[in-house]
Amino acid sequence: MRISELAREAGTTPRALRYYEEQGLLRPARLASGYRHYDPQAVGTVRHIQLLLSAGLNTSAIAEILPCIPDGVTVLAPTCPELLDALAVERARITTSIDRLAAARDVLDRLIQAGPAAGDQS
DNA sequence: ATTCTTACA
DNA sequence: TGTAAGGA
Known part of the structure; x- marks a missing residue:
């Protein structure tokens, strides 16, 4: 194509x-x-x-x-074993990012007066 | 009509 | 990344 x-x-x-x-x-x-x-x-x-x-x-x-x-x-x-180290670094960075996003969401939740930060997939 | 490369008020 | 120019 x-x-x-x-x-x-x-x-x-x-x-x-x-x-x-x-x-x-x-x-x-x-x-x-x-x-x-x-x-x-x-x-x-x-x-x-x-x-x-x-x-x-x-x-x-x-x-x-x-x-x-x-x-x-x-x-x-299967992943290339030589890259496992680098992948772990990226994974850790993503985890940090998720935490940052969760913190931002909490701020919004408090602004919206919404309750549980865990049940909001709708 | 599409895509290609190069370049940037 | 969008978009314009100038060709093929």
């Missing part, structure tokens, strides 16, 4: 996809026309990239992790 189709299916923009490529996150093939060509598995890859980016990982960290994620798998099973 070409860039616009991948963008649509993965919920992003061609601009972002070119940026990911520039950062070494994607290696699309090139058509004779010069247009980028992505295989269907790229949809899953892009979703992983977005998930990781939203979690605060930088592109270089994602570039290391990505090749450790098997095709089309939703749940990550």
Whole structure:
């Protein structure tokens, strides 16, 4: 598929996809026309990239992790042992981030006069 | 119509 | 990241 189709299916923009490529996150093939060509598995890859980016990982960290994620798998099973250390660091940072968000939510809860900070998924 | 690269009021 | 320019 070409860039616009991948963008649509993965919920992003061609601009972002070119940026990911520039950062070494994607290696699309090139058509004779010069247009980028992505295989269907790229949809899953892009979703992983977005998930990781939203979690605060930088592109270089994602570039290391990505090749450790098997095709089309939703749940990550095997990880590259050499990266466990770096992954633990990212995990800790995410935990810190979650705590920060929870603190912000508490402030809002008190402002909204809402009670339990635990039962609000609706 | 689409995509490509480069660049920035 | 958006967007414009200038080509293919």
